[in-house]
Amino acid sequence: MMTNNPFSVLAETIPSVLLQGFVITMLALIVIGTVIQMIHHKNITYFFNNAKKAKLSATKDLGVGETTAVVLKTIVHDIATTSELGAGKRRVAHVLGMYGTILFWMATVVLIFFYTSSESITPNLWSMMWHVGAIMTCVGGYWFWLFLRVDVLSEAHPWYRIIKADLFVLALLACATFGLAWSYTQSLNLENRWDDKVFLTLYILSNIALFGGVYWSKFAHMIYKPGAAIQKNLAEADGSRDNLPPLADAPKQFGLGIKREQPKHY
Amino acid sequence: MSTFVYMTRCDGCGHCVDICPSDIMHIDENIRRAVNIEPNFCWECYSCVKACPNHAIDVRGYADFAPMGHSVRVRREEEKGTISWKIKFRNGTEKDFVSPITTKPWGKFIPKLAEGEKPNDGEINSQRLYTEPQGLNIDGELPSVPKDSFKKGVYY
Numbered sequence: 544m545m546t547n548n549p550f551s552v553l554a555e556t557i558p559s560v561l562l563q564g565f566v567i568t569m570l571a572l573i574v575i576g577t578v579i580q581m582i583h584h585k586n587i588t589y590f591f592n593n594a595k596k597a598k599l600s601a602t603k604d605l606g607v608g609e610t611t612a613v614v615l616k617t618i619v620h621d622i623a624t625t626s627e628l629g630a631g632k633r634r635v636a637h638v639l640g641m642y643g644t645i646l647f648w649m650a651t652v653v654l655i656f657f658y659t660s661s662e663s664i665t666p667n668l669w670s671m672m673w674h675v676g677a678i679m680t681c682v683g684g685y686w687f688w689l690f691l692r693v694d695v696l697s698e699a700h701p702w703y704r705i706i707k708a709d710l711f712v713l714a715l716l717a718c719a720t721f722g723l724a725w726s727y728t729q730s731l732n733l734e735n736r737w738d739d740k741v742f743l744t745l746y747i748l749s750n751i752a753l754f755g756g757v758y759w760s761k762f763a764h765m766i767y768k769p770g771a772a773i774q775k776n777l778a779e780a781d782g783s784r785d786n787l788p789p790l791a792d793a794p795k796q797f798g799l800g801i802k803r804e805q806p807k808h809y
Numbered sequence: 810m811s812t813f814v815y816m817t818r819c820d821g822c823g824h825c826v827d828i829c830p831s832d833i834m835h836i837d838e839n840i841r842r843a844v845n846i847e848p849n850f851c852w853e854c855y856s857c858v859k860a861c862p863n864h865a866i867d868v869r870g871y872a873d874f875a876p877m878g879h880s881v882r883v884r885r886e887e888e889k890g891t892i893s894w895k896i897k898f899r900n901g902t903e904k905d906f907v908s909p910i911t912t913k914p915w916g917k918f919i920p921k922l923a924e925g926e927k928p929n930d931g932e933i934n935s936q937r938l939y940t941e942p943q944g945l946n947i948d949g950e951l952p953s954v955p956k957d958s959f960k961k962g963v964y965y
Binding site: 586589590627628629633692693694696697698706707708767768770771775785786787788789790791792793794795796797802803806807808809 | 817818820821822823824826827828835836837838839840841862863864880882883884886887888889890891893894895897905906907909
């Protein structure tokens with residue numbers, strides 16, 4: 544199963560141009576959703592106005608070198624490891640889900656665009672990447688959805704209570720889960736039975752829901768969240784600090800004596 | 810004044826939801842970020858502002874002076890055990906304060922009330938609070954103001 548390219552088997556019955564067209568449509572939906580969301584929520588306007596305001600209270604002019612260093616450090620340290628989530632389960636779950644999804648999507652595009660023709664032989668690496676990505680997404684996503692999301696952890700709502708904010712994570716989990724189930728049933732060689740077709744249909748539907756139906760575009764979030772992290776670190780470096788006080792000039796007095804507790808005292 | 814959340818900073822960790830004594834910090838159902846659902850009931854205790862690990866919560870000033878550029882922000886550093894405040898006045902004056910969260914290691918010296926003696930009926934019906942006066946480190950009786958020392962001509 545892990546070395547199976549489900550798209551090349553599918554391409555035996557459906558022209559690969561259709562598969563590629565589907566991927567392009569999904570990409571177009573991401574772009575349209577992101578632009579609409581940015582216009583509607585005025586994120587970019589807010590973001591630049593805030594940056595201008597912060598510059599006024601800066602105590603230090605950052606050169607190009609310093610700015611680049613801060614940006615690079617933010618990308619490597621903050622964005623790539625989602626450090627804003629602190630050290631804990633939420634961060635591990637997010638990193639698993641994030642890199643799993645990146646692998647899953649990247650492998651999907653490569654498998655569909657390069658390895659769906661009848662002459663091509665799919666390298667095991669890409670098929671493995673597709674499956675491993677989906678599994679990582681499932682582990683991180685289900686962990687988050689069942690145990691770690693704030694509605695369950697801090698507000699004590701039951702895990703099966705579904706709200707609009709769950710649309711993204713549930714659609715993503717559905718994509719990964721049905722994708723894996725589709726690949727598995729396909730690899731069983733059930734001789735054209737209904738199983739893999741059902742999972743394929745569910746996989747397609749969950750992709751449409753994920754890319755086209757997300758109420759609050761997660762894709763816009765993927766752009767402005769890193770932007771906000773860069774702005775935060777630039778504000779610390781230029782002294783404006785978003786009006787926050789400087790770090791206290793005090794030694795580490797209590798070490799790990801004062802520990803932040805998990806927010807679950809409902 | 811009431812709290813509000815910078816959406817770009819909030820990551821929906823739930824610390825403000827957990828700590829809010831008025832139970833008005835909740836998670837938005839559309840975007841899973843913190844939101845003050847009832848600003849009228851916020852009494853500016855700053856608990857959520859201090860608890861937020863991303864400094865995503867701020868306190869909005871009243872409409873008459875809020876546009877004039879004041880700011881009150883706080884930074885909590887647990888490892889150092891400090892709370893730092895930056896007060897920015899409307900005229901541009903800035904003041905920084907640093908104070909300790911506590912002078913004792915966290916989690917120590919917490920009275921183990923469950924292990925203490927149960928108060929008897931007399932103590933339960935008494936005006937005194939549990940462990941008074943010993944709990945206040947007072948030997949003997951609680952201090953009181955004798956009635957004859959009250960102002961004359963005032964009726965109680």
